[in-house]
Every structure is written in structure tokens, then in C-alpha cells.
Amino acid sequence: MAQLHWNYEDLPWDRIDHGKVDHDLLPLIKAAALVEFNADDYTAYLCNVFHDDPEFQEVAREWAVEEVQHGRALGKWASLVDPEFDFDRAVARFRAGYRVPIDLNASVRGSRSGELIARCMVETGTSSYYAAIGDSTDEPVLKEICRQIAADELRHYKIFYIHAKRYLDKERLSKARRVWVALSRIGETEDDELAYAYYAANAPEDAPYERKAYSAAYMRRAYGCYRPKHLDRGIAMIFKACGLKPHTVTFNLATRAAWWYLENRSRRLARAGA
Ligand SMILES: [Fe+2]
Ligand SMILES: [Fe+2]
Numbered sequence: 001m002a003q004l005h006w007n008y009e010d011l012p013w014d015r016i017d018h019g020k021v022d023h024d025l026l027p028l029i030k031a032a033a034l035v036e037f038n039a040d041d042y043t044a045y046l047c048n049v050f051h052d053d054p055e056f057q058e059v060a061r062e063w064a065v066e067e068v069q070h071g072r073a074l075g076k077w078a079s080l081v082d083p084e085f086d087f088d089r090a091v092a093r094f095r096a097g098y099r100v101p102i103d104l105n106a107s108v109r110g111s112r113s114g115e116l117i118a119r120c121m122v123e124t125g126t127s128s129y130y131a132a133i134g135d136s137t138d139e140p141v142l143k144e145i146c147r148q149i150a151a152d153e154l155r156h157y158k159i160f161y162i163h164a165k166r167y168l169d170k171e172r173l174s175k176a177r178r179v180w181v182a183l184s185r186i187g188e189t190e191d192d193e194l195a196y197a198y199y200a201a202n203a204p205e206d207a208p209y210e211r212k213a214y215s216a217a218y219m220r221r222a223y224g225c226y227r228p229k230h231l232d233r234g235i236a237m238i239f240k241a242c243g244l245k246p247h248t249v250t251f252n253l254a255t256r257a258a259w260w261y262l263e264n265r266s267r268r269l270a271r272a273g274a
Contacts, residue, residue: 004066005155006148008073012141013080020139021081028133028221029142030078030085030201034094035193037071039064041100049107049115056163063159066152073145085201094200097209098193109181113171116164117178118185120157120241125186127153128234132225157237164241178242186238194218220269223262231258 043064050056075087101108107115127150134146173181195215199207203214235255236246244250 004069005152008069008076008145011073011144011148013076016077016080016141017139018081020137021142022137022139024221025133025137025142025225026078026082027198027202028218029074030082030090031194031197031218032129033071033074033078033087034090034197034201035071036067036074037091038094038098038100039067039071042067045100045104046115046119048103048105050112051105059159059163063156066156070149070152073149077142077145090201093205094197097200098196109185111167111171111173113164113167113173114177114181116160116167117173117181117241119160120164121182121185121238123153123157123160124234124237124241126150127157127237128226128230129222131233132227132230135227135230136225157241161241175243179244182238182242191215216269216272220266223266223269226262228255228259231255231262234258 043060046060047057050060075091078085079087107118109115109118130146130150130153134143134150137143137146168178192211195211195218196209198218199209199214202217203209232255235251235258239246239251239254
């Protein structure tokens with residue numbers, strides 16, 4: 001990925017159809033823009049963890065350029081749809097309150113292959129998320145942004161997977177350990193980062209930050225975009241990263257369990273937010 005596959009400045013910005021903007025999606029897009037734009041912090045962390053692997057460091061740097069562009073594209077769309085949204089101000093607010101732990105020199109996942117499997121989980125999550133948002137909106141420019149971003153995220157998954165395999169050959173992480181790392185990263189989805197981004201992008205400046213409330217506000221809207229096909233594809237990617245075979249009884253059980261969880265969680269979040 002030496003070059004960007006698309007340039008956000010070339011998107012057909014003058015074709016935004018304001019009548020088709022879903023105002024329930026807008027807060028999600030603002031929050032997602034901040035998280036994407038913050039990818040540089042992860043590069044610093046990844047370059048520390050892979051301090052003697054210049055090949056992977058190069059990959060991490062190029063990856064971040066694409067993620068930052070995702071942030072710019074989403075931020076620009078949100079500012080054009082809602083002129084009161086100040087992207088730079090929101091970025092500053094987010095950065096003032098949320099920091100990625102970049103000064104570590106070993107992976108928080110316990111090994112480099114674990115780190116790369118966790119990265120695969122993040123890319124699985126983002127590629128299915130943008131596919132889900134793209135399918136749930138009729139606004140043509142946001143649809144196009146989501147299509148481009150989802151394709152990038154899928155490429156990122158493939159790149160991290162290639163490097164995960166390289167380290168798995170050396171570190172010999174068991175399948176059980178891979179599943180554990182994958183599940184623990186997925187379990188962090190409702191942690192601080194997205195909740196704080198939602199807060200920084202959407203809440204009034206003087207509002208206090210309440211993680212649970214902002215996480216619920218984000219997740220309630222986000223989960224509502226998913227359809228079974230998005231989950232099925234995501235779970236196939238998770239299975240692959242863990243070294244498990246898709247299209248098996250376990251795979252079918254996992255897709256059904258994931259859909260059940262998502263529906264239940266959205267219902268509970270909707271009730272709590274009502
Ligand atoms: Fe991204
Ligand atoms: Fe990505």
C-alpha cells in the first residue's frame with residue numbers, strides 16, 4: 001500500500017443530497033472521524049512494539065496515512081452536512097481527553113502475533129462497520145465514502161494477517177490463545193475510545209463525560225446499522241485470523257450467537273436510552 005487507493009479531495013462533494021442525510025447516523029460519523037484521524041498514535045505504538053522490524057514499521061506508517069484520510073473524509077462530510085461541526089476543535093477535544101498508550105515497547109497483547117491478530121480484529125470491525133453504514137444510508141456521498149473506507153479496511157486486514165502469519169510461524173501461538181486475543185480485543189469495542197470520541201464530537205463543551213452513557217449512545221446507533229450479512233462476513237474474517245475453518249458447525253453457531261447478541265444488546269440499549 002505504497003500509495004493511497006483514493007483521495008478524499010476527489011470525492012463528489014458537491015453531490016451531497018441534504019434531503020437524504022440520516023441525522024441519527026451523523027453523530028456516529030463525527031465520532032468515527034475522530035478515531036480514524038487519531039491513527040498516528042497507533043503507529044507510534046506499533047513502531048515501538050516492532051522496534052526491530054523495519055518492514056512492518058513501514059507498513060504501519062502507510063497504514064496510518066490511509067486511516068487519517070478516513071478521518072478527513074468523514075470529518076469533511078460531517079462539516080458539510082452540519083456547518084456547526086468544527087472538526088479541528090473536536091479533534092483537539094478528543095486528543096485532550098483520550099490518549100493511546102504509545103510509550104510501551106511490548107504489545108499489550110503479550111506477543112507480536114497477538115498484537116497483529118488484535119489489529120486484524122480492529123480491521124474486521126471497521127470493514128464490516130463501514131459496509132453496514134454504507135448499506136444503511138441513501139445519501140450518495142456518504143455511501144461512496146463508506147465504500148472506499150470499507151475496501152481500505154479489508155486491505156488492512158489482509159496486510160496485518162500476512163504479518164500475523166509471519167510472526168505466528170516464530171511464536172507458535174495456539175489456536176486457543178489466538179481466539180482469546182481476538183475475543184478480548186472485540187470485547188474492548190465498548191471501552192473508552194469510541195465513547196470518548198462520541199462525547200468529544202457531539203456533547204456540549206461543558207457537559208461532563210460519562211463513559212457508560214456515551215458508549216451506549218454510540219453503540220445503540222451503530223448496532224442498528226448491521227444486517228446478518230455484515231456479521232457473517234466479519235465472523236468469517238475472525239475465524240480466519242484465529243486459524244479456524246469457516247462454513248462449519250462452529251461457524252454457524254458463532255454467526256447465530258453474534259446476531260442474537262447484537263439484537264439483544266441493541267434492544268437493551270434502546271430501552272436504556274428511551
Ligand atoms: Fe479506517
Ligand atoms: Fe483500517
